Amino acid sequence: MSVDKALGSTGNWLDERFHGAKGFRTLFKKIFPDHWTFLLGEIALYSFIILLLTGTFLALFFKPSMTDVVYHGSYLKLDGVHMSEAYASTLNISFDGRGGLLMRQIHHWAADLFVAAIMAHMIRIFFTGAYRKPREVNWLIGIVLFTLALLEGLFGYSLPDDLLSGAGLRITQGVLQSIPVVGTYLSFFLFGGEYPGTDIIPRMYILHVLLIPGIFLALIGAHLFIMFHQKHTQMPGKGRTNENVVGAPTYPYFMAKTGAFFFFTFAAVALASTFAQINPIWLYGPYNPLAISAGSQPDFYMGFLEGSLRMMPAWQWVVFGHTFAFNVFIPALVPLGIVLTGAALWPFLEQWITGDRREHHLNDRPRNAPTRTALGIAMISFYGVLWLEGANDVLADHFDVPLYTITEISRVAIFAVPIVAYFITKRVCLGLQHKDAHLLEHGVETGIIRQLPSGEFIEETRPLDEEMHAKIARPEPLPLPPGETDTGAEVPAPGMRGGLGRVRTRLNKIVTESVQVNGHGANGHGPNGHGAHADEDHAAIGASAEEPPDHH
Amino acid sequence: MSDVTPRHGHGDNEPENQALGSQRSGADDGSAEPEGAPHRVIGTPSPAQSRMLLGETSTGSTADSPVVRERELPADPADLVDAKRAERIVAACFILAMLAGFGFIAAYVIFGVHSVTKVWHSNLALGLTMGLTFLLLGAGATIWVRRLMPDVELSEQRHPMRSPEADRDAFVETFEEGADASQFVKRPILRRTLIAATVPVALAPVVLLRDLGPLPGTKLDHTVWRPGMRLLNYGANTPIRPGDFSSPGGMITVVPDGFQDDFNALAKAACIIIKFAPGQVLYTPQSHPVDGFTVQNWTVDNIVCYSKICTHVGCPAALYEQTTHHILCPCHQSTFDAARGAQVIFGPATRALPQLPMTVDAEGFLVARGDFTEPVGPSFWERGNSS
Numbered sequence: 001m002s003v004d005k006a007l008g009s010t011g012n013w014l015d016e017r018f019h020g021a022k023g024f025r026t027l028f029k030k031i032f033p034d035h036w037t038f039l040l041g042e043i044a045l046y047s048f049i050i051l052l053l054t055g056t057f058l059a060l061f062f063k064p065s066m067t068d069v070v071y072h073g074s075y076l077k078l079d080g081v082h083m084s085e086a087y088a089s090t091l092n093i094s095f096d097g098r099g100g101l102l103m104r105q106i107h108h109w110a111a112d113l114f115v116a117a118i119m120a121h122m123i124r125i126f127f128t129g130a131y132r133k134p135r136e137v138n139w140l141i142g143i144v145l146f147t148l149a150l151l152e153g154l155f156g157y158s159l160p161d162d163l164l165s166g167a168g169l170r171i172t173q174g175v176l177q178s179i180p181v182v183g184t185y186l187s188f189f190l191f192g193g194e195y196p197g198t199d200i201i202p203r204m205y206i207l208h209v210l211l212i213p214g215i216f217l218a219l220i221g222a223h224l225f226i227m228f229h230q231k232h233t234q235m236p237g238k239g240r241t242n243e244n245v246v247g248a249p250t251y252p253y254f255m256a257k258t259g260a261f262f263f264f265t266f267a268a269v270a271l272a273s274t275f276a277q278i279n280p281i282w283l284y285g286p287y288n289p290l291a292i293s294a295g296s297q298p299d300f301y302m303g304f305l306e307g308s309l310r311m312m313p314a315w316q317w318v319v320f321g322h323t324f325a326f327n328v329f330i331p332a333l334v335p336l337g338i339v340l341t342g343a344a345l346w347p348f349l350e351q352w353i354t355g356d357r358r359e360h361h362l363n364d365r366p367r368n369a370p371t372r373t374a375l376g377i378a379m380i381s382f383y384g385v386l387w388l389e390g391a392n393d394v395l396a397d398h399f400d401v402p403l404y405t406i407t408e409i410s411r412v413a414i415f416a417v418p419i420v421a422y423f424i425t426k427r428v429c430l431g432l433q434h435k436d437a438h439l440l441e442h443g444v445e446t447g448i449i450r451q452l453p454s455g456e457f458i459e460e461t462r463p464l465d466e467e468m469h470a471k472i473a474r475p476e477p478l479p480l481p482p483g484e485t486d487t488g489a490e491v492p493a494p495g496m497r498g499g500l501g502r503v504r505t506r507l508n509k510i511v512t513e514s515v516q517v518n519g520h521g522a523n524g525h526g527p528n529g530h531g532a533h534a535d536e537d538h539a540a541i542g543a544s545a546e547e548p549p550d551h552h
Numbered sequence: 553m554s555d556v557t558p559r560h561g562h563g564d565n566e567p568e569n570q571a572l573g574s575q576r577s578g579a580d581d582g583s584a585e586p587e588g589a590p591h592r593v594i595g596t597p598s599p600a601q602s603r604m605l606l607g608e609t610s611t612g613s614t615a616d617s618p619v620v621r622e623r624e625l626p627a628d629p630a631d632l633v634d635a636k637r638a639e640r641i642v643a644a645c646f647i648l649a650m651l652a653g654f655g656f657i658a659a660y661v662i663f664g665v666h667s668v669t670k671v672w673h674s675n676l677a678l679g680l681t682m683g684l685t686f687l688l689l690g691a692g693a694t695i696w697v698r699r700l701m702p703d704v705e706l707s708e709q710r711h712p713m714r715s716p717e718a719d720r721d722a723f724v725e726t727f728e729e730g731a732d733a734s735q736f737v738k739r740p741i742l743r744r745t746l747i748a749a750t751v752p753v754a755l756a757p758v759v760l761l762r763d764l765g766p767l768p769g770t771k772l773d774h775t776v777w778r779p780g781m782r783l784l785n786y787g788a789n790t791p792i793r794p795g796d797f798s799s800p801g802g803m804i805t806v807v808p809d810g811f812q813d814d815f816n817a818l819a820k821a822a823c824i825i826i827k828f829a830p831g832q833v834l835y836t837p838q839s840h841p842v843d844g845f846t847v848q849n850w851t852v853d854n855i856v857c858y859s860k861i862c863t864h865v866g867c868p869a870a871l872y873e874q875t876t877h878h879i880l881c882p883c884h885q886s887t888f889d890a891a892r893g894a895q896v897i898f899g900p901a902t903r904a905l906p907q908l909p910m911t912v913d914a915e916g917f918l919v920a921r922g923d924f925t926e927p928v929g930p931s932f933w934e935r936g937n938s939s
Contacts, residue, residue: 029708030708074667095668174930178930183933184932187932188765194816195816246705247706261690266686289819290870316903318936328900
């Protein structure tokens with residue numbers, strides 16, 4: 001029986017039941033644009049799938065119980081030691097089940113990769129402006145997913161009930177307890193009484209394996225569906241406009257490529273788990289509230305919270321018999337709040353400032369949105385300072401710098417570095433815009449000097465080829481500042497009046513600052529139909545259209 | 553340019569007919585393409601060949617109008633010689649992936665566990681074979697896509713997300729009709745009672761969570777230390793005589809006798825004792841704690857006892873530097889001066905480590921005079937001024 005016939009009868013069977021021919025054809029023909037940064041989100045997705053697979057395996061053996069047991073397993077150094085059943089079963093997974101250690105390590109590496117990929121993906125989305133209308137909701141879903149990923153990771157690495165993660169849990173509890181008004185109650189309810197109690201592991205377990213993954217599945221489903229429905233954004237390039245999407249069809253191209261990428265992701269975490277040990281809980285020992293080791297470091301994604309706690313000066317108020325532990329709840333909540341709330345509000349703030357309510361499907365090059373890029377870099381450097389301070393003991397040790405000095409530097413750096421980073425980034429972006437404008441106006445310098453009959457020397461330039469031009473030309477004219485109309489009316493628009501309006505005008509000037517390109521250069525392929533200089537450009541087309549494309 | 557074929561014209565054809573479309577002419581990216589056409593095909597399309605993938609036609613469907621379409625994807629890559637080479641590479645990748653996959657199963661069978669060395673070997677073998685399997689599968693699939701599948705770049709139109717006005721209007725009509733028919737707007741009593749009825753439904757689950765834990769009460773204000781309770785050297789769990797300290801020196805973790813295995817008790821009651829040389833400690837003449845001073849009549853023979861639970865977020869303040877008398881909490885580096893009432897000298901902690909009042913019992917062992925006079929551990933809302 002031929003393959004065709006087998007497929008045919010299956011297809012027929014399915015179509016007669018699900019009416020799928022048309023829908024699946026549309027699905028198959030869907031175009032996915034290509035760019036290496038589009039793979040970042042895929043890494044996150046595939047790490048999630050790897051986490052589901054390995055997590056299910058681990059759950060078959062793990063015992064989420066804090067019942068005290070005496071260990072008599074294969075790891076002889078802990079023979080006869082009292083420990084929780086959770087810790088003992090993690091030792092058993094590692095030493096007494098074939099493939100158990102590998103699955104544990106893959107699970108842990110995949111979790112780190114998951115969060116790292118989400119971060120990189122978010123950074124890509126932010127810097128290219130891919131969050132803009134109509135994709136604001138997907139951006140918000142992404143932020144929720146990121147937050148949940150941090151929580152899921154924290155719960156996950158606390159489950160083995162080892163000494164290292166126990167310290168993390170203790171810190172979590174101390175932070176929870178510090179929250180004004182409700183903190184003590186939250187802590188007692190979460191832990192089933194006083195710390196540590198015997199409830200926290202089973203409770204975190206069910207949140208870790210059911211509730212949060214369930215929310216993940218729902219939100220990732222929504223995230224992908226929306227992405228699919230709205231069609232993927234694309235990077236600027238030849239033939240790419242805001243009204244089309246250029247790339248290869250899902251079937252067979254994208255399917256094969258993304259399938260391959262899943263395998264690559266899996267291969268990467270599998271090989272990492274083969275050669276790079278991660279979370280060797282048997283070396284840490286079982287949890288004990290009296291013990292701790294120096295140089296305790298959480299997983300990388302928790303480092304910024306750790307740094308934030310370390311950096312904070314010792315501030316506390318007691319008002320009317322109540323304690324405001326600013327030294328704890330401010331560093332625990334404020335930096336995370338600034339990053340996440342700022343990220344969540346930014347698309348709407350940007351829309352309000354620029355008055356740009358159009359749909360955007362063509363991504364920005366980061367340099368073409370200098371203020372956004374500068375804000376992004378400022379945010380990343382803010383995070384970076386917190387993260388480095390989270391490893392201040394390691395830094396002090398490796399670089400032989402006094403520990404307290406690092407903390408004192410970080411207390412200044414947390415404010416200074418983002419501000420400096422903002423201004424430097426903005427200047428760099430504008431500088432790069434100048435370079436682009438020069439290329440667009442004068443073409444590429446060839447290094448050939450020619451003497452004119454008049455005796456004058458000029459340097460020859462070569463116009464940009466089409467692909468390059470499409471890449472670096474700003475695809476759309478900057479939106480008009482709100483209220484400014486073509487007629488040059490003096491009366492400000494309603495949104496620009498009053499105090500708030502003035503703030504908006506000021507912000508608009510800052511956000512839309514960019515280098516103007518004179519629309520008549522050596523090259524003039526109008527990038528698209530709605531460019532403001534499209535008309536002038538056409539005059540120059542003749543000069544360059546015959547030029548052979550050049551490589552860059 | 554293309555052989556447009558009605559779909560139903562080939563119902564009985566053999567699959568081999570697919571090969572009709574395999575030859576591409578002038579396959580190059582530079583070929584002319586209509587701008588703005590909904591589908592731009594790079595490379596000259598081969599004659600279309602529709603197939604009966606969905607099997608035999610259903611009964612009497614001849615009334616359908618024939619679907620006319622031309623091939624959008626070329627059937628073969630431009631460079632068939634290179635494709636042949638690539639085909640061999642891909643097949644080799646897949647064969648090796650298969651071998652590595654079987655290797656994984658073999659490794660599972662061959663390598664045992666139950667000892668650190670064996671687990672190490674097993675992990676290496678399993679991880680390596682697994683990683684190779686996926687790596688080779690990924691490499692094979694990637695080479696397949698890049699070198700065997702013909703290069704295409706298609707373009708698809710986007711449509712504004714906003715629905716056409718007619719659709720929007722129609723939706724509003726439908727919605728309003730439904731709202732009218734439901735009587736939801738017209739009959740406020742129904743609306744309000746429904747809303748009222750859902751309030752407890754939303755509240756009940758929250759109430760149900762109440763028994764997750766007991767109320768805090770004053771539990772955080774006290775520890776298990778009682779007058780006369782012996783301090784045990786943690787680990788050995790033996791009582792301590794002041795004379796056991798031959799010389800001033802390190803820090804010892806102590807726990808209340810009878811609670812040495814009770815984590816809930818220890819998470820608050822754990823202490824450290826440090827023996828000082830005479831004159832090293834700044835004592836207060838008073839019998840209660842004063843900032844920067846250690847209470848002398850709570851100490852025995854220059855042995856001082858402080859809570860081990862950091863006042864920042866509760867980690868054990870476990871590092872002690874003898875020369876400076878600094879107690880350091882490794883979590884966030886709050887530093888306490890053991891010779892000055894364990895007051896904070898650096899870091900995020902706001903309060904000194906509470907001092908445990910000590911004395912000796914009839915047998916000469918160190919015992920508590922009573923509980924701490926203030927709550928130990930991290931700050932909390934109800935703590936207030938209780939220091």
